[in-house]
Amino acid sequence: MIYLDNSATTKPHPEVLQSFQQVSTSFFANPSSIHILGGETEKLLLKSKEQAANLLNVYEDEIIFTSGGTEGNNIAIKGIALQHQGRGKHIITSEIEHPSVYEACKSLEALGFQITYLPVNETGVVSVEDVKRAIQPDTILISIMHVNNEIGSIQPIKEIGEIAKNHPKLFFHVDHVQGLGKVPITLSNSGIDLCTMSGHKIHGLKGTGILYKRRGVKLFPLFHGGDQELKIRSGTENLAGAVAFVKALRLIKERQVRDSEKLFQLNLYLRQELGEIEEVVINSSEQAAPHILNFSIPGLKPEVMIHTLGKQGIFISTKSACSSKDLDESRIVKACGFSQDRAKSALRVSLTYDNTMDEIKTFIHKLKEAINQLKEVME
Known part of the structure; x- marks a missing residue:
């Protein structure tokens, strides 16, 4: 998992x-x-x-x-x-x-x-x-x-x-x-x-x-x-x-002192790899917190990607967990001035100090596979 x-x-x-x-x-x-x-x-x-x-x-x-x-x-x-x-x-x-x-x-x-x-x-x-x-x-x-x-x-x-x-x-x-x-x-x-x-x-x-x-x-x-x-x-x-x-x-305060740089490196790698995927647009700024990265795949319903990855034991989310079952556009992404298409297809990866680089690499690989499988849905 x-x-x-x-x-x-x-x-x-x-x-x-x-x-x-x-x-x-x-x-x-x-x-x-x-x-x-x-x-x-x-x-x-x-x-x-x-x-x-x-x-x-x-x-x-x-x-x-x-x-x-x-x-x-x-x-x-x-x-x-x-x-x-x-x-x-x-x-x-x-x-x-x-x-x-x-x-x-x-x-x-x-x-x-x-x-x-x-x-x-x-x-x-x-x-x-x-x-x-x-x-x-x-x-x-x-x-x-x-x-x-x-x-x-x-x-x-x-x-x-x-x-x-x-x-x-x-x-x-x-x-x-x-x-x-x-x-x-x-x-x-x-x-x-x-x-x-x-x-x-x-x-x-x-x-x-x-x-x-x-x-x-x-x-x-x-x-x-x-x-x-x-x-x-x-x-x-x-x-x-x-x-x-x-x-x-x-x-957590001990981990913050010890592992903050690790979290930053995970975020940096994740951002670089997502940025190279043609279908992906990143919503989180480079100045954002290192443990949260939000991105959209315009044209694809986020729950479709979440369920596709979930079947392979990879768990990400859309919006806040308190409102994620409301599958309309993200109020937050929309407030940033992004298009409705981006607001409706937003996905969130959120990290902790326990996550590893191997996990992020596997996630990127599986995400690319899933996008290729779901291209017909997006078109």
């Missing part, structure tokens, strides 16, 4: 699975229970927060454990909107956000919020000047993703953070789900108030994640109950999931 759909989900690391099992077996008590077992479980939960904070270079009371990217994004965006709507109802985001941000903003429009959806250029990047110009007296939130999940474009988060610093009455949220462990980001003193991360994109487990919430930021909770997780996310904590996330975070 050659698995090249790592931006949809990654294979859990054995050490992550082991830590989950160990904690589930030995620390099964409720952290809120006042008996000894509950106390030991609570200590491990606090230790996990401390470790996560150290890895991210933030304070431990800025860590909220979540079930992943979708929940984190919704808590951040709706939490700010509902808490601060008395001061303003204007939110700035981009046209290429993940569905969990894009649809959250759409839902707020139904509640009377005004959303500015910033355009991107052909490389899928928002203009810093556009961000600056979009700010109004009633703007309460800017939400811009770090790395796009379909085309890998990297947004100017540092520059937008500096703009946010100059507007202390608005908040800046970053969806860092695709960048975590691949494209570095600084949280402390960056202008970023909220940042979403997910475990299953970094060889962790589905249903695990973190929302970074800077000290002093107030959110309206979407869940009400026992006031767990700083009163932001009520519900009995998933301790085993939290420990597993921290383990995955530590491992």
